[in-house]
Amino acid sequence: MSKPFSLAIDAMGGDNAPDIVLDGLELAAERHPQARFLLVGDEARIGAMLARRPRAAKVCMIRHAPDVISSEMKPTAALRQGRQSSMRIAIDSVAAGESAGVVSAGNTGALMALAKIVVKTLPEIDRPALAAIMPSARGDVVMLDLGANVQCDARNLVEFAVMGDTFARAVLGLTAPSFGLLNVGSEELKGDERVRAAADVLKDSHIGANFHGFVEGHDITAGTVDVVVTDGFTGNVALKTGEGALKLMRDLLRQVFTSSIPARMGYLLARPALDRLREWMDPRRYNGAILLGLNGVVVKSHGGTDALGFAHAVDVAMDMVTHHFNDRIREGLSRLSAPVPAEKLAPVRP
């Protein structure tokens, strides 16, 4: 292989694949004309579609994959039976060093399992973490882990903080992102052993100056810090609870604005401003969950997204590739491990 691909793209993953994937790449190609994508999927089908998308056609090379991993397939089955699937062949390309990363809108569990096993965890990292960007009152916020690890120890939390810091620099473009550990209170004595041990290590680390300390649930949407660090159980619940609360509010507002004729008129008058709000909170702008800590960039697009959302997921992956994300993580971790006493990094389990 002469020049590696920027990203391998699973053309067949997601509810509306391959259409939205191809349309998304047509948008992404405009933003990243220098990129090269390895488009993996049913060659006959995507070849014809690619021919009708001139910008994407310029930056994509097709590789045939006869199979698709369905959204219902268990990760274990995907591992055993999915060797000829578009997702697997795209991931294989990352593992082989041929592509710097992969983007898929397919089965989340399968992607995470395949990525962990095939692409493998960075040697410096105990466990990878799932991260995402979300809106807050003070700009975009990164949160991790969102569910890759339901059980985490102090060491994992410290590593998540370093990865989150690196991610916020690469993708949000921040020079000194602030970060906090999610806890039940902001006072130093709050929480369990695990978060307190992680806080002790982080305070004295090379990113200690940006460590805000403990943050609480409401700090996520308040934007108190740029990076919110937590275990995968808490992070997954917090993410879905916040999304659920916003959905409840949206549904109730829809009822409000259709409840009477004056309310409908009120909606029409306020509509430009409401549309700006909707645009600002558009989930497509925040599409892309990122598996951090592997030997390559792995981004999961929401399965139900559209072309715009898929293009955003590609943007996130391209930001990471362009900023040599994994080299930065390695640097951060090497700076971390030096001055921290081993016993502080040792797993502390409740």
Place this chain on the structure above:
Amino acid sequence: MSKPFSLAIDAMGGDNAPDIVLDGLELAAERHPQARFLLVGDEARIGAMLARRPRAAKVCMIRHAPDVISSEMKPTAALRQGRQSSMRIAIDSVAAGESAGVVSAGNTGALMALAKIVVKTLPEIDRPALAAIMPSARGDVVMLDLGANVQCDARNLVEFAVMGDTFARAVLGLTAPSFGLLNVGSEELKGDERVRAAADVLKDSHIGANFHGFVEGHDITAGTVDVVVTDGFTGNVALKTGEGALKLMRDLLRQVFTSSIPARMGYLLARPALDRLREWMDPRRYNGAILLGLNGVVVKSHGGTDALGFAHAVDVAMDMVTHHFNDRIREGLSRLSAPVPAEKLAPVRP
């Protein structure tokens, strides 16, 4: 003591005590004319105030307390130094069996510590839990634990479920409340040992028919179940994350409706419907965090609430007293412990 008091009321706890406490009791007395309240605080001050509130005066008896536990005082300090405080004397009255419960808008940590140590945990219970009622798309939902225990095992989760079930019957008036265990996914294999072990026990319990299984963060506001059971770390974070998301949305809507003259006019037109929404979500309607599992009813009102909010906290406590809440919990736990093998209830720690 001849006839016990329904509730002991900490007259001095909260940001605007004793004023809002007295005003709240004036409202509560109208709803509960048969109740008898032991009003604990600075006799000279609250005596004069009570005289100006005729309905409250009829149902309250004053007991003098020279001290107040400040909002900054640590629980340990409150225990040592707070013996003559309004909160402590109110709690002592519950411990002595003179009052069936206590309501305070004072220092949360102090109230929880004093209640646990002075009122004591029910012998059938390993650990008490903090519960609250919150709005959802399908009616009120009970969630617990909200932070009384940052570390919980399977046994604790099972006990929380029984207490939450009893609470939903007593306070929400449901005859067969559905309940779910908060987890990172709804499939049976999701989550850690702890939640899976608790689910196994609950499936076969006397309330097993109402067990929905695992629920996720978004199920809280969707109202998928009437009772959401989780550990205190996750519950605390989820509660505050949900509140934070709703606050973000409210703040953004305020900006929308003041962003232009048409938007302002739109607001005025939609205002009656928006006001109904605001009323429905009014945090005062959901005021009152309840410490379940003690030898008495213990309700914490929000420190910054007004008279209406305080009256709601009194309502919740009165519902529990009237429905002999603790007798019901004991019944539930005795039915639980019989058919469940001991090894399933044994603490499972990650």
